[in-house]
Amino acid sequence: MLRIENLSKSYGKRPVLQDLSLSIEAGEVYALLGPNGAGKTTTINIICNLLRADRGQVWINDQPASDRTKPFIGIAPQENLLYRLLSCAENLQFFGRIYGFHGQRLQHQVQACLAAVNLSDRANSVVETLSGGMQRRMNVAIALVHQPKLVILDEPTTGLDIEARYEMWELIRQLQQQGITVLLTTHLLDEAERLANRIGILRQGRIIAEGSLTELRQYIPAQEILVIQTPDPEKAIELGLQAGFTPRRYDNDLAFWLPEHLELKELIDRFEGIEIDSIARQPIRLEHIYLEVTQSASRSPE
Amino acid sequence: MNYWYETLAVAQRILIELFRRRRSLIFWSIFPISVLLLNGLILAERAKLPFDQAFENAAPGSLVGAALFFSCLGGSVATVVSEREQLTLKRLFISPLSGISYFLGIFLAHSLIGIGQTLLVYMIAAFWDAQFNGSIWLGIVIILLSIIAYVGVGFVLGTQLAKRTEDVNALVAAFGVPLLILGGAFLPTSLFPKTLLDLAQFNPIYHMNEALLGVSANGDGLAEIEPHFRFLALFALAMVIAGWLSYRRMLQVERRL
Numbered sequence: 001m002l003r004i005e006n007l008s009k010s011y012g013k014r015p016v017l018q019d020l021s022l023s024i025e026a027g028e029v030y031a032l033l034g035p036n037g038a039g040k041t042t043t044i045n046i047i048c049n050l051l052r053a054d055r056g057q058v059w060i061n062d063q064p065a066s067d068r069t070k071p072f073i074g075i076a077p078q079e080n081l082l083y084r085l086l087s088c089a090e091n092l093q094f095f096g097r098i099y100g101f102h103g104q105r106l107q108h109q110v111q112a113c114l115a116a117v118n119l120s121d122r123a124n125s126v127v128e129t130l131s132g133g134m135q136r137r138m139n140v141a142i143a144l145v146h147q148p149k150l151v152i153l154d155e156p157t158t159g160l161d162i163e164a165r166y167e168m169w170e171l172i173r174q175l176q177q178q179g180i181t182v183l184l185t186t187h188l189l190d191e192a193e194r195l196a197n198r199i200g201i202l203r204q205g206r207i208i209a210e211g212s213l214t215e216l217r218q219y220i221p222a223q224e225i226l227v228i229q230t231p232d233p234e235k236a237i238e239l240g241l242q243a244g245f246t247p248r249r250y251d252n253d254l255a256f257w258l259p260e261h262l263e264l265k266e267l268i269d270r271f272e273g274i275e276i277d278s279i280a281r282q283p284i285r286l287e288h289i290y291l292e293v294t295q296s297a298s299r300s301p302e
Numbered sequence: 303m304n305y306w307y308e309t310l311a312v313a314q315r316i317l318i319e320l321f322r323r324r325r326s327l328i329f330w331s332i333f334p335i336s337v338l339l340l341n342g343l344i345l346a347e348r349a350k351l352p353f354d355q356a357f358e359n360a361a362p363g364s365l366v367g368a369a370l371f372f373s374c375l376g377g378s379v380a381t382v383v384s385e386r387e388q389l390t391l392k393r394l395f396i397s398p399l400s401g402i403s404y405f406l407g408i409f410l411a412h413s414l415i416g417i418g419q420t421l422l423v424y425m426i427a428a429f430w431d432a433q434f435n436g437s438i439w440l441g442i443v444i445i446l447l448s449i450i451a452y453v454g455v456g457f458v459l460g461t462q463l464a465k466r467t468e469d470v471n472a473l474v475a476a477f478g479v480p481l482l483i484l485g486g487a488f489l490p491t492s493l494f495p496k497t498l499l500d501l502a503q504f505n506p507i508y509h510m511n512e513a514l515l516g517v518s519a520n521g522d523g524l525a526e527i528e529p530h531f532r533f534l535a536l537f538a539l540a541m542v543i544a545g546w547l548s549y550r551r552m553l554q555v556e557r558r559l
Contacts, residue, residue, distance in 0.1 A: 048396050050395055050396065067398065070396065070397065070398045071398060073396070075396055077389075077392065077393075079389050081388070081389045081390050081392055081393040082388070082390070083315065083319065083388065083390055084388060085318070085319045085322040085323065086315065086318060086319065086322075090315075090318060093311075094311055094314075094315045095393070095397065097307055097308070097310070097311035098308055098311055098394075098397045098398065098399045099397065099398065100304060100307065100398075102307065126322065142393070
C-alpha cells in the first residue's frame, strides 16, 4: 500500500531524512516511532505530497505520490483541524464533498464516520462545544470520510484521557479489521506495542530498527528483565555482572537483562550480601527495545 | 463538475459559519443601512436635494464603496486568516480541493452576502422613493465586478500580509479607509478639489462608485460609464490574477503539517 524508497530531504544544510526506505502492506498497522526531530512529520508531509523530497520516491497504492494519490490518504494530524463553528455532521459533509461524495453516499459516509468515532449522538453539536477528546475523535472521523485506503494517524491519542484512549485504540483495531492500512506515529510506546503489526524506529532520518514486536525483541538478548531497588547499586551491578546479567538503567531504575528464566528465590540468591528494597521481573517491553536501539545508535559513529 | 461541487461546498461552509455568528450577520446589515441613511440625509440637507434624489445618489457609494468593501474585502481576508488560525488551511492542502474552487467558493459566498446587502440598501433607498434608473443588468455586472475585485484584493492581503486576526483590522484600516474616502464613499467626488480628483482616477473604488452611480442614479448606459467600467473590469481581472498568484505562493510557503 505504501512504499518509500531511499527518501532524502534536507532543510538547508541540515539533513532530515537520509535514504529512508520502508514499506507497509495493505491492512497493516505500522507504527513509526522516533524522538522529536527524527523526521516523522517530514515523512508524512512527503507522503501527502505537501513537500518534495530531494531524492527518492514514494508509492501509494502502486502509484507515485502526487495530487492524484491524495484521495487514497486520510490523515488525522497532531492538531485538531476542524471548523469550530460547524457541527460534526457539517464538518464531515464539507470534507466529504471536497472528496467528491454527494447525496445518499455522502450522508451514509457521514453517519458511518460519526458512528465509528462514537459521536452519532453529537452529529448536530457545534464542534467548539465538544470536549477535547471528542474533537480529537472528530479529527480522526474527517480522515475517514472519503474511505481512504491509507490512514495516517499522527499522535492520535495525545491529550486524551484513558477512556478516550481506549476508544481510539478500538477504532484503530476496527480500521485494521476493515482492511485499511494505518500509519501511526506516536510517542506512547505502549500504544505502538498494543496496536502495531510492525514497528519502525526512526532516528536522524533513518530507520534504525524495524519489524514486529517479536522480531524487535531480538535487539535485547534476554528472556526477561529484572528491576531492583537497592541502596547499593554499585555492588548490585557487580553481583549482576558476576551472575552473567547485563545491567541497564531505565530512568531511575536499575535493571538487568536475564539470559534465562530464573525463579525469584534464585535471583535473590544472586544478589546475596546487599540490601534489596524491591525486586521484580518484567517482560521485555517496546520501551526497553526502543531505548536500546536509539542509545546504541547514538553511541555508534555516523 | 468537481469544481462546481467544491465551490459550492466552500461557499456553503463560509455562509454557515456566518449564520452561526449571528452578531456578525446583524452588524453586516447595520453597517450599510447606517452609511446609507447618513449619506442620504447629508445629501438631502447640504445639497438641497429631494429625498428620492438624495438616496438615489447615496445608495451606490454606500453599497460598492462601503458595504461591499468591508464585507467582501474584509470578509475574504478574514476567511483566509481564520482558516490559517484554525489550521484548517492545512487540512485543505491535504485534500484535493483546487485553488480555483477555493477562490470561487469565497467569491460565491461573498457574492451572496453582497447581493443581500444590495437588496437591503436599495430596499431602504426605495423607502424614500429612490429608483434604480438605468439597466439593472448593467448594475448587477458592476456589483459583481466590484465583488470580484474586492475578493481578489482580499486574497492577496489574506495570503500575503495578514497572518493573524488582529492584522485584518489594521490592514483594512490602513489601506481601506483612505481609499474609501478618496473613492467617494462618504463624500461625493463632485466636492473634491482637482488634485484629489486626479488622484482618485487611480482608485478602483472611485471607478466602482462612479460606474454604479452613473447607471443607478443617472440612468447612464455602458457608453457613458465606459472609462469607469473598463478600469473596473481590468482591475477585477488583475486582482483575480494577483489573488491566484498569491494563493500559489502561499501554497509553496505554508504547505506543511
